[in-house]
Amino acid sequence: MNIAYLVNRYPTVSHTFVRREIAGIEAEGHQVTRFSIRAGPDDLPDPADRAERDRTIVVLQRPLSLLLGIGRHLLSRPDRVLAAWRASGTMVPRSIKGIVTRTAYLAEACRIADAMAAAGVRHLHAHFGTNPAAVARMTHLLSGVPYSFTVHGPDEFDEPRQLDLAGKIADAKFVVAISDYGRSQLCRWVEVDRWPRIVVVRCGVDLSAIDRADGQATPGHDFCAVARLAPQKGLPILIEALGILRRSGLSPRVAIVGDGPLRTTLEREAARIGVGDQLTLLGSRGGADVAAQLRAAKAMVLPSFAEGLPVVLMESLAVGTPVVTTAVAGIPELVDAGCGWVVPAGSAQALADAMAAALATAPERLADMGAEGRRRVERAHDARENARALLAHMVAA
Template sequence: MNIAYLVNRYPTVSHTFVRREILGIEAAGHRVHRFSIRAAPDDLPDPADRAEREKTAVILTKAVPLLLGAAGLVLRRPGGAWAAWRASKAMTPPTARGFVARVAYLAEACSLSSAMHRADVRHLHAHFGTNPAAVARMAHLISGIPYSFTVHGPDEFDEPRQLDLAGKIADAKFTVAISDYGRSQLCRWVDTAHWPRIVVVRCGVDLAAIDAAQADAEPGFDFCCIARLAPQKGLPILLDALTLLGERGVRPRVALVGDGPLRDELERGIAARGLGGQVALLGSKGGAAVAAQLRASRAMVLPSFAEGLPVVIMESLAVGTPVVTTAVAGIPELVDDGCGWVVPAGSVEALADAMAEALSADADRRAAMGAEGRRRVAHDHDAGRNAALLLKYMEAA
């Protein structure tokens, strides 16, 4: 079966789970055509992502050919194009900016439809219920090719009506949530008749690849935090917790791996709190370097305000490193006191207390927590097994 995958920007360092899923489907003997609305970044640190970039077709390139191609398809398929245009109105705001977005979505959907027909694609799957699901839905209405999409959160849960999640779910053959919590949030916005077509397929990791990864860690750090430097990750709370620990005479060192829009603000916050000797912003790293940093840490800390279910938690537990994190979204489905410390989101004191406990935990306790975490990941978050489950839904569709 020829399958198409659509992501807003692919590959990127934060979308390794998509790569694992695609490779799992291809390992089962199917062909996957990768489509990205926008071009991938040039500075991909992971060789596997650089290889994926070479296999991925970018939809949003030159505007004039894109619009001319869309106009031709609209003339050939006016009924489908009109249905897609009507659907786009519910997925964008009734403003001038929303009108521009609708035109862009239609052009992208036409380009994707043409490419899928040339490749004899039988099913289209999109990751994220935002722009990719909008374009996938419109491409389905134009081409007749069935589609599905995976919702991760938290963005989709913040604006379900503006994104017309209900309409996307109604038109899809099935919709994927990555946790039971995520499924419950999707069920909130649709008629109960659609609930059976909302399924849970968890994100996964490749344990063998993680075990085989070889890289050197930056030495001398007690904790690592692997996160996009974005507001939803709650990283200023981590700085406040380190300040509070310092007032108690405890000064752990934290390696912060990742990049994003809050980098400058975090640098200022580190300087203002006098944490320059404790927190290092290491930037984005490839998968092997991330695994090495996790192994070298007493615990991985992630003080998120909002999430889906972070893959980095799975990666940390896969290498046997317990986690300090927050009780939001799907995280408690994987993490409890058996493999980490779960604290209320936004609580500086609770985060500091948990980090202090992680520092004081002896090697036997941390090893036991890490072993339990790895067992859970192997049971519920194996990339190959979960890709096979998703494939079953695609084949049924």
Template sequence: MRVAYLVNQYPKVSHTFIRREIAALERQGATVLRFALRGWDAEVVDAEDRAEIGRTHYLLRDGLLSLLGAAFTQALASPQRFGAALALALRMSRRADRPWPYHLVYLAEACALVRALRGSGGAGQLHAHFGTNAAEVAMLAHALGGPPFSFTVHGPEEFDKPQFLGLAEKMRRANVVVAISAYGRSQLWRWAALADWPKVRVVHCGLEAGFFGDEAVAPSSAARLVCVGRLCEQKGQLLLVEAAGMLAAEGLDFELVLAGDGEMRPDIEAAVRRLGLEAKVRITGWISSAQVRGELVAARAMVLPSFAEGLPVVIMEALAVGRPVLSTYVAGIPELVRDGVEGWLFEAGSPAAAARAMRACLAAPPEALAAMGQAGRARVLARHQIDTEAARLLAAWSEAQAVAGSVT
């Protein structure tokens, strides 16, 4: 199967799961063409991500005039299809979170994508990651005569504004819609027509075999907790710093590592200074996948006090190396982490609840941490191996195309 992947920004430091999925599809014999609307918005620190830059076609690389040229060519070559796609783009702009000029740009990007696909030898399936603008471009490309399209919904953004994103229309026109958790599927079913429910498949994000290693790493004796993720409002790092302040006020000895970077870093640094936690909290900035694994191995456990989520890949990564996870009862997280089995779950939005879980983890004996880590590793091995999940994705596309062929 020849598959074209479309992502808004690629490669991106927080989207290594897309790279892993593409690599797994290629291991199973698929040819994957990479397309992105634009490039990266931060330093690309991972060598594998840097290699992906040369494999990716960027639709906005040649500027607005190139997009306009693609649209003009498409309108001349197939005026009827172009008119239908134009009407669809304008319909998607009604009640949208962005005004109609953006949707005309999406149409021009779709024209450029169709042209680029034709120049690359074509594809039998077009797949977008995230149900936002990339999914709309894929849908418009299909309306212009491009291949059948599908998209993966991760959340939480799509779940925050499904009507403004036209999610129901995208699901109606797609041949497959992917949710990364049962929770995600339930949220998509809320907005999909009943006839479209069978299109929604659960395909987990996954890890490559090399990330697991041969066995779980023995638990660290250090009183160190690590939080991995973009420094942003939905991940809850500000709350985590408040919880750390509570533990410090009790005289507990610990280190908290915030692995990542993002728009809320100045606010988080200010909170660290306000609470006098400079000696206990360390912010790494963006780091590579190998460095993330190193931080996880060096920690007692991973803590993620998220307010909104899909199902964080970093939780899988922590459990894969035998580290318990402290996180919230949010979205798909309880599908992977069970309280008292693979770690500790606590109420979202409560610094006191986060502090209780952190206190319990810091006091837990090594054998309890090791048992949680082993349980977590087994659960990830059973549910989140990327080659297994990529096979499910290929099967979903094949089934959808077979059904379409029988109907035709």
């Protein structure tokens, strides 16, 4: 079976779970054609991501060719083009900018439909219920090839009506949520008789790859945070918590792995609060180095405001490192007192208290918590097993 995958920007450092999912499907003997709407970054630190970039078809290239593709489809199947155009009107705001976006989506869908026909693709799967799912829906209406999509959150949960999640679900063969919480949010927007097509397939990690990873950690840090430097990750609250701890006589050091728009803000806030010497911004790192940094920490800290179910929590628990995180979305489905500390989102005091508790916890207890976390990941977040579960839905579709 030839399956197509569509992601907005792939590969990237934050989408390694997609790469693992594709690898799991290919390991079962199926072929995967990869589509990325936009090209991935050139400076990928992980060799596996760089190799994946060479296997990926970038859709948004050669504008004239894209427009000619619309013309060809209009001449051959105008009824299907009209259906796709009408569907785009429910997923994009009505404005001049919206018309441009709808035209771009249609052009992208035409190109993907042509490439899928040439490759003999029998099913299209998109990651994220935002524009990848919109383009996948339009591609389905153009080609007749069934489609599905995975909703991660939190973006889809913020604007379900504007994104027309209900329409996307109605046209899909099935829809994947990565947690029970995520499934509940999707069920809110569709009729009860459509709930059975919303299934839970959790994201996973490659446990064998994590176990054999031989990376380098930057030494001298008590905690590690792995996150995109974006507002929803709540990292300014982490800096505020460091200030609280410092005033109480504790000065733990934190390594932050990741990059993003808040880098300068975080540096400025750390200096203002007086904890700049406790914070190290390491930037993006390859998977082996991330695993090493997590192993070297007493605990991983992720003070997110909004999430789906972060893969980095699975990665931390997989290496045996407990986590300090927030009680949002699907996180409590994985983390509780058995393998970490769960605090209210937005509370710097609660985060500081949990970090202080982690610092005071005996190494033997930290090891026990890490071992329990590893068992949970093995049970519910093995990438190979979860890829098989997703594949079963695709084959049935």
